Amino acid sequence: MSILVDQDSRILVQGITGKEGLFHAQQMLTFGTKVVAGVTPGKGGEWVLDGKVPVFDSVRMGVEVTGADTSVIFVPAKHAMDAILEAEAAGISVIICITEGIPIHDMMRVRSYLDNSQTRLIGPNSPGVLSPKQAKAGIIPGNIAIQGNIGVVSRSGTLTYEIVYALKHLGLGISTCVGIGGDPVIGTSFTDILEIFEADPFTEKVIMIGEIGGTEEEVAAEFIASQMTKPVYAYIAGETAPGDKRMGHAGAIIEYGIGSASTKTESLHDAGVIIAHHPEEIPQMIMKSLGLVGSDIDQ
Amino acid sequence: MKLHEYQSKQIFSRNGIPIPQGRLASTPIEAKQVAEELGLPVVLKAQVLVGGRGKAGGISLVKTPDEAEEEASKILGNKIKGLPIRNLLVEKAINIRQEIYFGITNDRLAGKPIMIASGEGGVDIEKIACTRPDKIIKVHINPLLGLRDFQVRGIATEINLQRENWRKFLQIGKGLWQVFCDIDATLAEINPLVVTNEGHLFAIDGKITIDDNALFRQRDLIDMRDLSAESPEEIKARKFDLSYIRLSGNIGCLVNGAGLAMATMDNIKICGGEPANFLDIGGGASSEKVSAALKIILSDPNIKTVLINIFGGITRCDEVARGILTALGNNNRNVPMVIRLVGTNAEEGKKLLLDGNQITANTLFEAAQLAVQTAKGVKA
Numbered sequence: 001m002s003i004l005v006d007q008d009s010r011i012l013v014q015g016i017t018g019k020e021g022l023f024h025a026q027q028m029l030t031f032g033t034k035v036v037a038g039v040t041p042g043k044g045g046e047w048v049l050d051g052k053v054p055v056f057d058s059v060r061m062g063v064e065v066t067g068a069d070t071s072v073i074f075v076p077a078k079h080a081m082d083a084i085l086e087a088e089a090a091g092i093s094v095i096i097c098i099t100e101g102i103p104i105h106d107m108m109r110v111r112s113y114l115d116n117s118q119t120r121l122i123g124p125n126s127p128g129v130l131s132p133k134q135a136k137a138g139i140i141p142g143n144i145a146i147q148g149n150i151g152v153v154s155r156s157g158t159l160t161y162e163i164v165y166a167l168k169h170l171g172l173g174i175s176t177c178v179g180i181g182g183d184p185v186i187g188t189s190f191t192d193i194l195e196i197f198e199a200d201p202f203t204e205k206v207i208m209i210g211e212i213g214g215t216e217e218e219v220a221a222e223f224i225a226s227q228m229t230k231p232v233y234a235y236i237a238g239e240t241a242p243g244d245k246r247m248g249h250a251g252a253i254i255e256y257g258i259g260s261a262s263t264k265t266e267s268l269h270d271a272g273v274i275i276a277h278h279p280e281e282i283p284q285m286i287m288k289s290l291g292l293v294g295s296d297i298d299q
Numbered sequence: 300m301k302l303h304e305y306q307s308k309q310i311f312s313r314n315g316i317p318i319p320q321g322r323l324a325s326t327p328i329e330a331k332q333v334a335e336e337l338g339l340p341v342v343l344k345a346q347v348l349v350g351g352r353g354k355a356g357g358i359s360l361v362k363t364p365d366e367a368e369e370e371a372s373k374i375l376g377n378k379i380k381g382l383p384i385r386n387l388l389v390e391k392a393i394n395i396r397q398e399i400y401f402g403i404t405n406d407r408l409a410g411k412p413i414m415i416a417s418g419e420g421g422v423d424i425e426k427i428a429c430t431r432p433d434k435i436i437k438v439h440i441n442p443l444l445g446l447r448d449f450q451v452r453g454i455a456t457e458i459n460l461q462r463e464n465w466r467k468f469l470q471i472g473k474g475l476w477q478v479f480c481d482i483d484a485t486l487a488e489i490n491p492l493v494v495t496n497e498g499h500l501f502a503i504d505g506k507i508t509i510d511d512n513a514l515f516r517q518r519d520l521i522d523m524r525d526l527s528a529e530s531p532e533e534i535k536a537r538k539f540d541l542s543y544i545r546l547s548g549n550i551g552c553l554v555n556g557a558g559l560a561m562a563t564m565d566n567i568k569i570c571g572g573e574p575a576n577f578l579d580i581g582g583g584a585s586s587e588k589v590s591a592a593l594k595i596i597l598s599d600p601n602i603k604t605v606l607i608n609i610f611g612g613i614t615r616c617d618e619v620a621r622g623i624l625t626a627l628g629n630n631n632r633n634v635p636m637v638i639r640l641v642g643t644n645a646e647e648g649k650k651l652l653l654d655g656n657q658i659t660a661n662t663l664f665e666a667a668q669l670a671v672q673t674a675k676g677v678k679a
Binding site: 101104111189209214219240277 | 405407408410411412441442443480483485510512513515516546554555556557558559561562564565566567568569574577582583610611612613614641642643662663664
């Protein structure tokens with residue numbers, strides 16, 4: 001089963017008439033997810049995707065007419081703050097923001113505003129949420145995972161696909177895969193998702209995929225040590241990255257000696273987390289823990 | 300995007316933060332002239348975008364015009380951590396009673412701006428942060444309410460600033476917050492903020508970093524970017540919206556996604572090799588972008604092999620394959636490639652590359668092993 005979204009989720013896509021919004025709305029529909037509405041200001045009244053999805057001028061109208069409860073945002077970075085606030089104002093309960101490159105000052109304002117709101121924001125710069133046979137809200141390819149009992153939470157996009165795909169090759173399935181987003185300021189943290197996985201009866205193990213930069217993994221380690229009963233596996237990307245270089249816009253920067261791969265793996269290891277040194281090692285470790293041999297990923 | 304000290308100070312000054320009198324000089328003669336105009340003694344400060352320039356001989360206190368010329372010629376034309384020094388900031392020397400650290404940055408975890416201050420500012424502030432964290436005062440700012448006066452007064456009390464300086468300190472704090480917000484800074488820092496024997500406050504050194512994602516609305520600042528701090532390849536990469544960082548190894552990496560790119564580098568190291576670069580082509584890259592990326596990688600003379608690792612989601616593997624073929628068609632260097640395409644349109648991509656003599660791999664680990672063997676000249 002799943003967390004955050006499921007087969008009853010009613011998805012609204014903000015920016016549905018843009019190239020990416022349209023393409024991924026189609027992918028979500030193909031997966032079987034209920035994409036019930038799209039929003040592009042100025043294009044209300046149109047229908048897209050072979051007349052299957054109505055477009056509205058505002059999120060409020062989309063929610064009123066279709067009962068949408070989850071929004072997936074594809075609007076350009078300069079309008080993304082507005083899009084998030086609009087979704088919140090319309091009463092959307094889960095906002096998944098795919099947009100990357102949103103100014104950090106915008107996100108700090110959004111975060112401070114959402115502190116007093118019931119709405120959950122995933123992202124920005126998130127690949128979305130995927131739960132096999134349940135729902136696909138975002139851009140994670142639907143065919144790379146099978147249903148199972150492993151929860152996956154990650155700051156990265158393609159690196160997550162890599163691990164989920166390697167799990168599938170060994171016949172290991174996932175409950176839900178959540179991309180929390182690679183930006184410095186995001187709506188939902190590792191710890192938030194770990195807490196939900198710990199409470200989810202359909203998740204038995206959790207995989208956490210971090211990167212250098214920030215201290216979120218260290219905070220998550222404290223939570224794991226004190227609150228989690230389910231086994232956690234982790235891989236932190238950037239073990240070999242040079243300390244003084246910024247690796248892309250994913251927020252991978254080491255600040256004042258904290259947030260390096262070694263400080264993260266150490267604190268996670270001390271919290272009882274099983275650490276992998278490269279991504280494809282995780283499925284192998286899980287196979288071993290199940291008493292199965294998984295030496296050849298290609299089999 | 301980082302600003303130079305002199306640029307940061309111009310912005311500080313416009314926002315009511317007092318700075319010492321000074322001007323920029325790019326030749327020893329000019330430095331001498333500025334020194335005479337300002338009145339001696341003056342401080343010569345190398346304008347270079349790395350830390351630790353004082354310890355590297357980039358700062359000099361001079362007492363005569365001739366000394367200014369002589370010292371300026373020593374510093375100019377020198378390099379600090381590999382970066383050329385093109386300009387000196389010549390500033391009137393100021394007596395120092397107390398050095399304060401005063402800055403604002405973003406706290407990722409809290410998702411809020413955080414004002415940081417210490418009564419023991421200066422060059423060793425990072426050491427103090429580690430050894431005596433109680434000497435560092437941190438105050439979160441609600442970005443919806445802005446910095447409040449009482450917060451700055453609270454900081455002034457904590458760092459034992461004399462009462463007669465509170466009003467000036469408040470003005471500087473508000474100015475710093477104004478700077479931080481107005482130019483979309485991720486760091487606005489005064490270190491040190493100096494209290495003189497006469498009881499004046501001056502920002503003696505300053506650093507500003509601007510959020511690259513906000514440059515679309517900070518057009519006035521784009522011209523302030525100093526390209527001399529970046530390699531030609533990095534500048535070229537930015538034109539194509541690619542994240543590229545050259546490293547010292549011999550295995551080129553072309554990957555989609557920053558996390559996966561770092562994981563690919565980790566795999567290369569585990570297999571005993573050294574990556575030549577970090578390169579993230581981003582999501583949904585066109586064949587033109589991929590081709591440009593590969594050309595940038597191949598322009599590195601150290602390259603022995605290139606590992607291309609693409610997990611297609613938004614990115615289509617056939618589009619990547621087309622980009623690879625274009626780049627190879629225009630390149631005479633016969634560099635072997637290890638290619639791994641998975642995900643969206645992977646089969647189409649592989650078909651396009653079928654005729655070449657590239658090595659293909661199924662898993663990331665296998666790809667890294669093959670790349671390391673190839674770079675070492677071991678027949679795969």
